[in-house]
Amino acid sequence: MLIDDVWVALWRAHDIKAATLAGTSVHGDVVLAGPGFSATAYEVQTLSVLHPSRIRRHLSQQKNDHRGRPLSRDGADLLVVEAASPAALEVARVERVSVLIAPDRGPVRGTLIDADDVEHTIDAGDASAEARPGEARRRGRTPWGTYSLLLEMLRETEPRSQTTLAAEVGVTQARASQALNQLSGLVERRARGWTVTSQRDAAQWLVERYPRPRLSSTWLTLDDPVPATQSIARLLSDARVRYAVTGQVAADVIAPWARPTRTTIWTDRLVDLEDAGCTPVTSVEATVTIAVPDDPRALTSTSERHGLVVADSWRVWLTLMQDGDVDAANHLQSKLVAEASA
Incomplete structure (x- = not known):
């Protein structure tokens, strides 16, 4: 299951959704909140299969850097996995680590521990979608x-x-x-x-190598992608969320060619877009994707164009290729190559 569909499953089954905590510097990769569920910031990591030793190693890595020095972190631990052994789930409960099991097919289930240390049992319906092409990630450290x-x-x-x-x-x-x-x-x-x-x-x-962001959420808006992007950008700026527009809308700003049909925005954390007129949906229904990039320079290699913070042009091209927008990607690439040769 794609991780953006995990958030949709949580919202549909338990009314737990990404929240935006304005006026605070404390945040994780995502802040979840809902009825009877205290707003909680989580640091999210995705894994394939969860074993007890993997939890202990994860906790050790989160507490100390490679030299053994303590790290300062805002969010609680949340592991999103494809499968987990019973022993691993017991270790997670003892160590107060939230775990969501999201298989390729089947319901999302697990336990979320909120900021008040209350355990919430999750059993959400299957919101999975067909996997995107090229979704597999290379093993090992990303260079x-x-x-x-x-x-x-x-x-x-x-x-x-x-x-x-x-x-x-x-x-x-x-x-x-x-x-x-x-x-x-x-x-x-x-x-x-x-x-x-x-x-x-x-x-x-x-x-062929650059990975997609592992953490994302998907939304539907009835507005055209360009004005929708402008509204979302204002919401993000007001909430002091760093962002960069990429994908079709960014390409249209850099090298106008075809009318965008959807928008992709990189942010430093997941946020609630309902105030921008968006509704959470699965990835196949979405016209808006919010993604937290793993690339450490994705939100700094940017420029301001037409009132929007836009990602680096070649990173925009990469997004287009990963999304299957090959014609738009070819048009943008031709413009960038021509500019370099001028």
Whole structure:
């Protein structure tokens, strides 16, 4: 089951939905609230199969960084998994970790522990949808530094030194050197510095690897996507939620081509969009997607266009490709390549 459909199942079965806590700096990936359910901020992690050892490892990772130093976190733990052993669920209960089991087919079930330490048993109907193509994620650590470096070199094709590139994407020179070696064949060193050998080849390499956001929610609006995006952007700004418009609406701003039919907005946490005239629906019914990007630069590599904060152009292209909007993606890519060659 797609994680955005999990939120729809919670809303339909228990009237528990994403909430926006205005005027507070305390938040997690999502704030859930509902009748008899205190507003609770959660840090969400998705897993395939949950075992007791995985819970203990998760808790250890959440409490300390890689050097063993304590971490400061706002939200409670929420694990969304495809399956869990009875022993794992018992360990989760003892450790006060919320668990939702969301199989590809079947109801969402599990336990949510709210901010008052009250346990809520969840048994929600099947709100699953057909999986999107390319939904499988690669195992292992995501090389965000490498992706950020290549995206920066796509954005600006003028040759730059390794030192300059490292500073641009916020990585060490050692990490930049490692990434450039990993990108051998896609980038080359010239007299004035490093640049991509082919924007189209580099973009194709990225689209085969760059993962979708793992955390998202989907909504339906009766408004056209552009005015709907403007209304949502105002709501997000008022709630002090960082955002970046991507997908069709962003592409229409950067390189107008076809009338958008839906909008995708990246945010730093999930929010309630009902005040913007939206209704929670499953992903196949949706015209609005709110997603929390894993990419650490997704909400900083932005620009303001026509009163909207818009994602980096090549990240917009990646979203279009991942959503199957190939014609719009090709139009945007042609414009970006032509601008770089001018």
